[in-house]
Amino acid sequence: MLGTHIRFMAQVNRGAAVSKKKAITSAIRSLAQMPQRFPFFEEPYIPSNKYHKLFVEKWYLILYQIQDDTVYVDYILDCRKDYDWLVKPR
16 A cells, blocks of 8 residues: 555655655554554444554554554555545445
8 A cells, every 4th residue: 555655646746755655664663662552443344442543644544453562554544535445334
């Protein structure tokens, strides 16, 4: 997902794409320290206490899980786009 966002942005502004990639990867790497510090992502059709949510610079939402001592980033979402597919029943 990160690659898709950055490639799209690079078509318009390469410098902005590089900067955004650094911001997102830095935020993800910060999860190595206290990943529990971010709240859970609560939506009716998402299992309770499954994903934590981390917002990055206005528009990006990172959803991740913590299992044992490992952090798994499952989604990197651009909040300007519709992500109903994630929060609606299938």
